[in-house]
Amino acid sequence: MGSMKVDLKGMSLAETEAWAEEQGLPAYRARQLRHWLFKARVRDFEEMSNVPKRLRAELAEKARVNHLEVIKREVSRDGTLKYLFELEDGYTIETVLIPERGHFTLCVSSQAGCAMNCLFCLTGKQGLKRNLTAAEIVDQAVQVKRTMEDPDRLTNLVLMGMGEPLANYEAVVKALDNLIAEDGMNFSHRTVTLSTCGLVPQIRRLGKDTTVNLAVSLNAADDETRNRLMPINRTYPLAKLLSALKAFPLPNRRMITFEYILIRGMNDRDEDAMKLVSLLKGLRAKINLIPLNPHPGLPMEAPTPERMLQFQEILVRNHFTAIIRKSKGQDISAACGQLSGGRASDQRTVISGQGGVRDVEE
Numbered sequence: 092m093g094s095m096k097v098d099l100k101g102m103s104l105a106e107t108e109a110w111a112e113e114q115g116l117p118a119y120r121a122r123q124l125r126h127w128l129f130k131a132r133v134r135d136f137e138e139m140s141n142v143p144k145r146l147r148a149e150l151a152e153k154a155r156v157n158h159l160e161v162i163k164r165e166v167s168r169d170g171t172l173k174y175l176f177e178l179e180d181g182y183t184i185e186t187v188l189i190p191e192r193g194h195f196t197l198c199v200s201s202q203a204g205c206a207m208n209c210l211f212c213l214t215g216k217q218g219l220k221r222n223l224t225a226a227e228i229v230d231q232a233v234q235v236k237r238t239m240e241d242p243d244r245l246t247n248l249v250l251m252g253m254g255e256p257l258a259n260y261e262a263v264v265k266a267l268d269n270l271i272a273e274d275g276m277n278f279s280h281r282t283v284t285l286s287t288c289g290l291v292p293q294i295r296r297l298g299k300d301t302t303v304n305l306a307v308s309l310n311a312a313d314d315e316t317r318n319r320l321m322p323i324n325r326t327y328p329l330a331k332l333l334s335a336l337k338a339f340p341l342p343n344r345r346m347i348t349f350e351y352i353l354i355r356g357m358n359d360r361d362e363d364a365m366k367l368v369s370l371l372k373g374l375r376a377k378i379n380l381i382p383l384n385p386h387p388g389l390p391m392e393a394p395t396p397e398r399m400l401q402f403q404e405i406l407v408r409n410h411f412t413a414i415i416r417k418s419k420g421q422d423i424s425a426a427c428g429q430l431s432g433g434r435a436s437d438q439r440t441v442i443s444g445q446g447g448v449r450d451v452e453e
């Protein structure tokens with residue numbers, strides 16, 4: 092940061108064109124720059140071979156081609172890859188690349204740390220370090236693609252990594268713009284999902300500012316339980332949250348996804364499932380049931396498989412789509428709620444340097 096240079100990966104096409112014009116450049120230069128940044132994914136103006144040499148030097152004085160540094164990449168037994176990125180000011184974030192049948196999903200962070208302090212989540216334990224810039228959010232996809240054999244197979248993106256995306260609203264909406272732009276990262280808005288713990292005013296804005304999918308980390312169907320698990324519920328209790336969700340525009344057959352962590356003895360009883368049914372009645376809702384992922388010092392555990400099936404059964408009987416989602420990447424702490432961006436906590440070798448990334452295997 093600190094410099095007055097513009098950060099091109101965080102700017103829309105229109106902004107880039109306006110900036111180019113201010114520099115006395117023809118409009119096509121803006122498109123050319125974006126091609127180098129998002130399609131060719133270069134790290135330096137010097138690599139932009141169809142830009143005249145003198146102009147490259149001039150651009151480098153006025154603009155930045157930021158990039159996150161991969162300082163470690165770990166591979167899980169199930170094929171999940173966890174990237175540890177270093178930001179320019181030394182903070183670290185994590186991004187997770189998840190193999191699915193025939194394609195990959197990228198789980199992207201929106202903040203270094205998180206201020207929401209949910210009881211079950213490791214990211215929350217470190218507090219908020221800082222918001223990511225739009226460029227830093229987009230660049231996670233750019234840098235991960237650089238490491239992939241077949242980058243075209245990265246088709247899905249979820250804002251479910253570290254941080255609360257709606258607490259970093261402006262940067263996230265800007266980043267989504269470049270993630271979805273055809274001349275940007277070209278994800279389809281149908282395969283991009285933003286997940287929130289439930290910041291009501293921003294949910295109301297989001298429906299107007301973007302067309303991506305919305306997911307809500309619900310985790311409890313009554314205020315008493317949710318207050319205990321997620322402090323944000325004291326500010327935006329369930330009634331407020333649900334009324335914002337009912338007003339959220341859903342094109343075509345879209346549904347809102349609800350994440351519900353199952354925690355033994357806290358939110359996993361039959362009556363909890365019934366409360367969930369009545370809470371979500373009338374909403375086009377898909378429910379992802381996630382068995383609680385453990386991490387050191389967490390005094391809670393997942394229910395038995397039988398309990399989870401019974402919970403799911405109640406939802407399905409009441410005509411909801413409910414899926415039990417085994418988190419991937421548990422063995423490398425890449426699963427939901429396990430992202431810490433930490434390196435000290437971890438004895439494995441850190442690999443860095445010029446020649447791309449080497450994998451640290453379990």
Ligand code: SAH
Nearest residue numbers: 212251255286287288308350383384427428
């Ligand atoms: N702040 C946003 C984005 C993060 S998504 C949000 O809350 O939606 C991270 C997801 O991981 C959330 O759905 C959260 O409920 C889930 N999660 C957090 N800790 C977890 C844990 N220990 N086990 C399973 N899921 C967890």
